[in-house]
Every structure is written in structure tokens, then in C-alpha cells.
Amino acid sequence: MSVRPVAPQRRHTLHxxxxxxxxxxxxxxxxxxxxAVRAHRQTARAAGRRYSIVSYLLVVSAGVLARHPEANAAVRGRIRPRISRYDTVSGKLTxxxxxxxxxxxxSAVLPDLDRSGLxxxxxxVDHYRDNDPAVMPEFAGVRALHRLPWPVRPFAFRRVVRPLSRRPRTFGTFxxxxxxxxxxxxxxxxxxTTVTLGVGRILDRPVVRDGGLAIAPMMRLSLAFDHRVIDGAEAADVLTEIRAGLEAYAPSPVSDAVAAATR
Structure with a gap:
């Protein structure tokens, strides 16, 4: 057995x-x-464009949360709690x-997703996936936090993330x-965040369609919500609309690259 201090690179996770x-x-x-998403991805790939599943989820979810301002919110405080509802949707991607x-x-925060196309x-997503966090300016704050001494580090973390006005930039709105x-x-x-989505793998599974058995690419999608901010009915509406948006995915307009290649 060996006992060692927590690695400095994981300190932000503990805070x-x-x-x-x-x-x-x-x-x-x-x-x-x-x-529908699989069909769009295949068409895009034939046109030389690659889209990840998380990109579709970010776009669809942002559109749904823009229509549900009660869920696009954050809470702060115990004795006198305050809720801030945000005008734009920012997604935090792990x-x-x-x-x-x-x-x-x-975690990377993608701002203004409700105003962004696929x-x-x-x-x-490619920017954060392909580059080194050791040199990326977006993670300069995390690297600085790792270097701080223990008595200062929790205070510095709280000072950055706690103000409701900063939440869209530091935590995202979902x-x-x-x-x-x-x-x-x-x-x-x-x-x-008030809403957190968890995404599992996509597998071809048997489903019932129009009274018959078919095979379809199925994905498990979970939603965790903060009961201090919204109730179950609101959260269920959000999850239902995200599911509907993915199952009927048809961007309008389709990206220029795909549209040009399929004319």
C-alpha cells in the first residue's frame, strides 16, 4: 500500500x-x-464535414433551454437564496x-450556444479536443489554481465561481x-448547473415502430436537475423536448458546406 497526496492536477476537481x-x-x-442525427452525420461526412454527437446535443439542448428560462438559471445562498435567470445559454462540456x-x-464553457449553429x-469542440491544456489560455486559471498554496486555493476558487453574474462564464448555464x-x-x-445532461453510447437496439419490430440507433440520455431551482415537471419538459429535437433533427438552414455538397 502507498499513500500519497492528491495530484496537483486534480485539485480543481476537489474544489x-x-x-x-x-x-x-x-x-x-x-x-x-x-x-435522424445519424443520417445527418452521414450526409455531412460525405460532404467532408465531421460532427460529433456532443455538438448535436449542445445545439439542441441550448435551443430547448432558451425556451425554458426557469431552467436556464442558477441559485445562490442558503438563508436568503437568490436565483439568476440568464438571457443566453452557455454550455459546460467536460x-x-x-x-x-x-x-x-x-471543463470548457461554450458561450451563446442558443445563437450558434452546428x-x-x-x-x-474541435478546439478544446485537439489542443494541449498545458498551454491553452482558456485553462490558465486552472493552472494558476494548481500552483496556489492550500490556504489560498479554496478562497480563490470560490471568489471566481460563486458570483451569479459570473456563472455563465465559469460554470455555464447547463x-x-x-x-x-x-x-x-x-x-x-x-x-x-441547474441542468446536467449525461450521455451514454449509441447502440443498435430493437424498437417497436408502427406496430412492428425494427432496429434503431438508441442512446440513453440522463438529466440531473437542481430541485432548489426547478421542479420535476419543468425538468421532464426539458428532457422531453431535447429528445424530440434529436429525434426530428433537421437544421434550418443546413450548414453551407453540407447544403452545397448535396444540391
């Missing part, structure tokens, strides 16, 4: 988990038929990255985390 202790989570889940030789979870969202690349069918995660 985050401590910060969300007040979260009051309730968990929902559903299955989504990804046939990333499996290596920082200074240590495998860690980092191409722009994919560009941002969170998305995916383990769909692994043999994980479904999982529930708390991302520190």
Missing part, C-alpha cells in the same frame, strides 16, 4: 466537488432514437484530457458530459 455540496439533485433519464502527464477532467459549435466513447449505456452526473 468543484466541495462547491456543489448544496446541490439538491433529482435524476431523470430517457432513450433517444438517433436515426473533457477527458492529460495535463502535465496526469489524466484529468477539465458548424460553430463543432469548431469550438452542463453536458459524455461517456459515449466507452461501454457505458447510461450514467448520471452533477455538473454544478
Amino acid at each position: 468543484f466537488l466541495d462547491e456543489i455540496r448544496q446541490f439538491s439533485p433529482v435524476f431523470l433519464d430517457t432513450e433517444v432514437d438517433m436515426s 473533457l477527458d484530457k492529460t495535463l502535465d502527464g496526469k489524466r484529468v477532467v477539465l 458548424d460553430e459549435v463543432q469548431r469550438q 452542463a453536458l458530459t459524455s461517456l459515449g466513447h466507452a461501454a457505458v449505456d447510461g450514467f448520471h452526473s452533477v455538473g454544478g
Whole structure:
């Protein structure tokens, strides 16, 4: 047996988990038929464009949350709690990255998703996926936090993330985390936002359509919501609309690259 201090590269995770202790989570889940998304991805790939599943989820979810301002919100305080509802939708995407030789979870906040198309969202996802967090300016704050001494570090973290006015930039207004690349069918995660989506893998499964048996690419989608901010009916509406948006995915307009290639 060996006992060692927590790796410096994981210190931000410990502070985050401590910060969300007040979260009051309730968990929902559903299955989504990804046939429409799969068809769009195949058409895009033939036109030389690559879209990840999380990009579709970010775009569709942002559109739904823009229509549900009660859920696009954050709460702060115990004795006199305050709720801030935001005019734009920012998504926090978790990333499996290596920082200074240590495998860690980092988070990237993609702003103004309700005003962004699929191409722009994919560009941002690619940026965070392909670059090194050890030198990316977006993670300069995390790297600085790791270097601070213990008595200062929790205070510095709270000072950055607690103000409601900063939440869209630091936490996002909703969170998305995916383990769909692994043999994980479904999982529930708390991302520190009122709504957190958890994404599992897509598998061809038997489904009933029009009274007959068919095979469809199905994905388990979970939603954790903070009961301090919204209730179950609102959360269920959000999850239902996200599912409907994915199952009937038809961007309007289709990205220029795809549209030009399919004329």
C-alpha cells in the first residue's frame, strides 16, 4: 500500500466537488432514437464535414433551454437564496484530457450556444479536443489554481465561481458530459448547473415502430436537475423536448458546406 497526496492536477476537481455540496439533485433519464442525427452525420461526412454527437446535443439542448428560462438559471445562498435567470445559454462540456502527464477532467464553457449553429459549435469542440491544456489560455486559471498554496486555493476558487453574474462564464448555464466513447449505456452526473445532461453510447437496439419490430440507433440520455431551482415537471419538459429535437433533427438552414455538397 502507498499513500500519497492528491495530484496537483486534480485539485480543481476537489474544489468543484466541495462547491456543489448544496446541490439538491433529482435524476431523470430517457432513450433517444438517433436515426435522424445519424443520417445527418452521414450526409455531412460525405460532404467532408465531421460532427460529433456532443455538438448535436449542445445545439439542441441550448435551443430547448432558451425556451425554458426557469431552467436556464442558477441559485445562490442558503438563508436568503437568490436565483439568476440568464438571457443566453452557455454550455459546460467536460473533457477527458492529460495535463502535465496526469489524466484529468477539465471543463470548457461554450458561450451563446442558443445563437450558434452546428458548424460553430463543432469548431469550438474541435478546439478544446485537439489542443494541449498545458498551454491553452482558456485553462490558465486552472493552472494558476494548481500552483496556489492550500490556504489560498479554496478562497480563490470560490471568489471566481460563486458570483451569479459570473456563472455563465465559469460554470455555464447547463452542463453536458459524455461517456459515449466507452461501454457505458447510461450514467448520471452533477455538473454544478441547474441542468446536467449525461450521455451514454449509441447502440443498435430493437424498437417497436408502427406496430412492428425494427432496429434503431438508441442512446440513453440522463438529466440531473437542481430541485432548489426547478421542479420535476419543468425538468421532464426539458428532457422531453431535447429528445424530440434529436429525434426530428433537421437544421434550418443546413450548414453551407453540407447544403452545397448535396444540391
